[in-house]
Amino acid sequence: MGQGRRMARKQAIPPPLDESLVTRKRKDAPAARVEEPKRKRRAEVRELKAGGAVNGGALKSKGRPVKPVKPTKPAKKVVPPPMSDDEIDSDDATDDDLVGVNVTGLDALGSASEDELDDEFHESGSDVVDSDTDVRKMGMWSEDEDDSDIEEKLTAANIEGLSRKLDMQKAIEDAEAQAELEEAALHTNIAGDKPKVLDDEDDEGKPITNLHAQDLQLLRTRLTDTIRVLGDFKNLAEEGRSRSEYKAQMLKDICAYYGYSEFLAEKLLNLFPPQEAFAFFEANEQPRPVVIRTNTLRTHRRELAQTLINRGVQLEPVGKWSKVGLQIFESQVPLGATPEYLAGHYILQAASSFLPVMALAPQENERVLDMAAAPGGKTTHIAALMKNTGCIFANDSNKQRAKGLIGNIHRLGVKNTIVCNYSALEFPKVMGGFDRVLLDAPCSGTGVIAKDASVKTNKTEADFMRLPHLQKQLILAAIDSVDHSSKTGGYIVYSTCSVTVEENEQVVQYALNKRPNVRLVETGLTFGKEGFTRYMGKIFHPSLKMTRRYYPHAFNVDGFFVAKFKKIAVTPMNAVGANGVNGVSSTNEKSSTENITQEEYVDKAPITEDGEKEGSDFGGWDEEEDQKYIERHQRAQLRRKGKNPKAVLGKAKMKAQGPENEIVKGSGKEKGEK
Numbered sequence: 001m002g003q004g005r006r007m008a009r010k011q012a013i014p015p016p017l018d019e020s021l022v023t024r025k026r027k028d029a030p031a032a033r034v035e036e037p038k039r040k041r042r043a044e045v046r047e048l049k050a051g052g053a054v055n056g057g058a059l060k061s062k063g064r065p066v067k068p069v070k071p072t073k074p075a076k077k078v079v080p081p082p083m084s085d086d087e088i089d090s091d092d093a094t095d096d097d098l099v100g101v102n103v104t105g106l107d108a109l110g111s112a113s114e115d116e117l118d119d120e121f122h123e124s125g126s127d128v129v130d131s132d133t134d135v136r137k138m139g140m141w142s143e144d145e146d147d148s149d150i151e152e153k154l155t156a157a158n159i160e161g162l163s164r165k166l167d168m169q170k171a172i173e174d175a176e177a178q179a180e181l182e183e184a185a186l187h188t189n190i191a192g193d194k195p196k197v198l199d200d201e202d203d204e205g206k207p208i209t210n211l212h213a214q215d216l217q218l219l220r221t222r223l224t225d226t227i228r229v230l231g232d233f234k235n236l237a238e239e240g241r242s243r244s245e246y247k248a249q250m251l252k253d254i255c256a257y258y259g260y261s262e263f264l265a266e267k268l269l270n271l272f273p274p275q276e277a278f279a280f281f282e283a284n285e286q287p288r289p290v291v292i293r294t295n296t297l298r299t300h301r302r303e304l305a306q307t308l309i310n311r312g313v314q315l316e317p318v319g320k321w322s323k324v325g326l327q328i329f330e331s332q333v334p335l336g337a338t339p340e341y342l343a344g345h346y347i348l349q350a351a352s353s354f355l356p357v358m359a360l361a362p363q364e365n366e367r368v369l370d371m372a373a374a375p376g377g378k379t380t381h382i383a384a385l386m387k388n389t390g391c392i393f394a395n396d397s398n399k400q401r402a403k404g405l406i407g408n409i410h411r412l413g414v415k416n417t418i419v420c421n422y423s424a425l426e427f428p429k430v431m432g433g434f435d436r437v438l439l440d441a442p443c444s445g446t447g448v449i450a451k452d453a454s455v456k457t458n459k460t461e462a463d464f465m466r467l468p469h470l471q472k473q474l475i476l477a478a479i480d481s482v483d484h485s486s487k488t489g490g491y492i493v494y495s496t497c498s499v500t501v502e503e504n505e506q507v508v509q510y511a512l513n514k515r516p517n518v519r520l521v522e523t524g525l526t527f528g529k530e531g532f533t534r535y536m537g538k539i540f541h542p543s544l545k546m547t548r549r550y551y552p553h554a555f556n557v558d559g560f561f562v563a564k565f566k567k568i569a570v571t572p573m574n575a576v577g578a579n580g581v582n583g584v585s586s587t588n589e590k591s592s593t594e595n596i597t598q599e600e601y602v603d604k605a606p607i608t609e610d611g612e613k614e615g616s617d618f619g620g621w622d623e624e625e626d627q628k629y630i631e632r633h634q635r636a637q638l639r640r641k642g643k644n645p646k647a648v649l650g651k652a653k654m655k656a657q658g659p660e661n662e663i664v665k666g667s668g669k670e671k672g673e674k
């Protein structure tokens with residue numbers, strides 16, 4: 001996605017990322033987005049009022065039918081969100097994405113008027129900006145306060161103005177919504193007992209082809225009516241109409257209204273009950289909150305927050321689940337060009353991108369492989385959690401993207417990482433024996449449609465054959481690269497920014513089938529929906545419950561999937577290179593893992609959030625550990641040359657220890673003696 005699309009979107013004040021909506025059962029689909037239809041309806045009404053004809057042609061299923069709603073007041077002096085450093089994780093990402101930051105000339109972040117902003121800034125300024133010394137004296141975030149204190153104080157420090165604004169906004173929105181509902185009830189059949197779902201033909205029986213703004217609103221009404229009927233079919237369905245008729249109608253309307261290809265719309269629709277599907281499609285029309293991740297190799301979150309607040313950034317902690325994320329509400333400075341950004345104190349990173357790394361829970365001094373690493377959002381997070389110790393191999397098959405990865409590694413002060421440029425399929429032949437492996441796989445990007453709307457139409461059936469095939473081969477390579485006997489690890493995390501079952505549960509099931517030496521384990525993540533154990537006639541291993549799904553409508557984060565495996569034995573010889581076409585067990589098939597008892601494996605190394613660090617800003621090297629590796633390498637080299645490592649290295653060691661040692665420990669000959 002180029003910058004243009006992103007820049008064209010105004011970032012309204014987003015709701016906070018909500019991990020409180022933890023739902024263990026898919027059926028408990030949250031009604032969290034009940035507000036959404038209202039919002040959309042309001043947007044349309046505003047368009048209609050403004051006389052803005054919405055592109056009727058879009059209803060012929062081209063592109064997005066609803067133009068982005070312009071803010072009512074022009075936004076001034078506010079700087080928009082730059083693209084995330086890790087933006088568009090899908091493999092379709094272009095080099096533009098690697099630039100990752102937006103320095104100048106961007107649209108406004110938020111739609112508040114200058115006056116409003118001035119007020120807020122003054123407000124926060126009186127608390128924070130102008131009284132820097134006071135704040136520091138008070139210790140906005142003292143070393144010993146607990147997390148909740150920290151979050152409360154951060155919020156209190158800059159959010160007062162914001163919350164007043166939100167209150168006002170909410171009051172206005174509520175009033176508008178009420179008026180609209182009343183207006184809508186007059187025009188539509190919503191108020192009726194049994195909604196008569198609209199036909200595709202006009203009164204004269206001719207097909208309605210060229211729909212305009214009003215039609216679009218009617219289309220939306222039909223969509224919501226259809227969903228209502230599907231939610232209570234027995235009582236609300238019209239006589240003689242079947243459930244599948246209503247479903248087909250819903251699919252058609254989703255394609256027309258949101259601009260999806262029928263192929264993809266159906267795939268996504270099948271993931272949810274109708275009401276939740278609607279919430280998902282709606283959420284894909286809204287940008288996700290802008291989030292930055294504090295680079296704890298360089299700074300603390302509280303210091304970073306303080307500095308950014310002083311620069312006019314309105315922010316708050318991303319949620320209790322992360323100690324390093326900050327959600328940005330508004331900014332008067334370009335977030336991709338602040339001195340702190342350039343000094344590597346933070347990286348722009350979607351909140352959901354934190355999750356795979358948190359699940360991986362890398363430990364200090366481990367050897368970690370990041371198989372598909374560019375542009376490095378997750379690699380640099382791993383490095384921070386490892387406090388720059390141990391060794392990370394950050395691999396990406398795309399050389400251009402690997403350059404962006406190197407850039408981020410340098411900017412963020414990562415010093416324990418080696419970048420390599422192989423197809424990850426070549427692992428473990430290139431290298432194996434890792435304590436942990438992250439496979440953030442190339443995917444279709446159906447979780448990030450809000451960022452890249454082209455996904456709506458450019459994904460074909462071929463993509464959903466090609467990508468899962470690649471993902472399945474990659475996951476086997478990831479498993480085979482891990483050292484099952486690692487004292488601290490032996491874990492593999494598989495993640496995608498897609499929500500399709502083909503790219504997630506089916507890939508995981510394939511891995512379980514082909515590698516009986518791995519088990520799924522809990523991700524350790526505190527929120528997220530359970531992965532599917534059944535889907536459209538397919539049955540997956542019950543442990544798939546331990547995988548986690550993230551949706552924009554449920555948690556206000558990008559769509560994501562995270563699975564964590566523990567490798568418990570070497571890969572059996574007969575499993576190596578196993579190349580089944582489809583590892584998914586159908587209702588009739590028995591999974592090869594079904595008969596294996598599911599022992600419980602718990603990653604004893606907990607997710608060590610990197611909010612607090614001790615010692616130097618740059619972690620440090622473990623000299624002793626390094627020495628061991630250097631010596632091992634030297635010994636191997638000497639042996640290859642046909643020399644006796646003991647003799648050569650022993651001599652060198654004595655020399656290094658100084659003349660006294662040479663005399664004492666030597667062969668009795670003093671230095672210089674022949």
Ligand SMILES: C[S@@+](CC[C@H](N)C(=O)[O-])C[C@H]1O[C@@H](n2cnc3c(N)ncnc32)[C@H](O)[C@@H]1O
Nearest residue numbers: 089372373374375376377378397398423424440
């Ligand atoms: C989802 S993105 C990775 C994002 C990255 N983990 C981050 O957090 O910044 C997927 C990456 O996989 C890379 N890729 C695609 N096929 C690959 C392969 N066969 N081996 C290694 N990398 C591959 C793409 O170049 C792309 O950079």
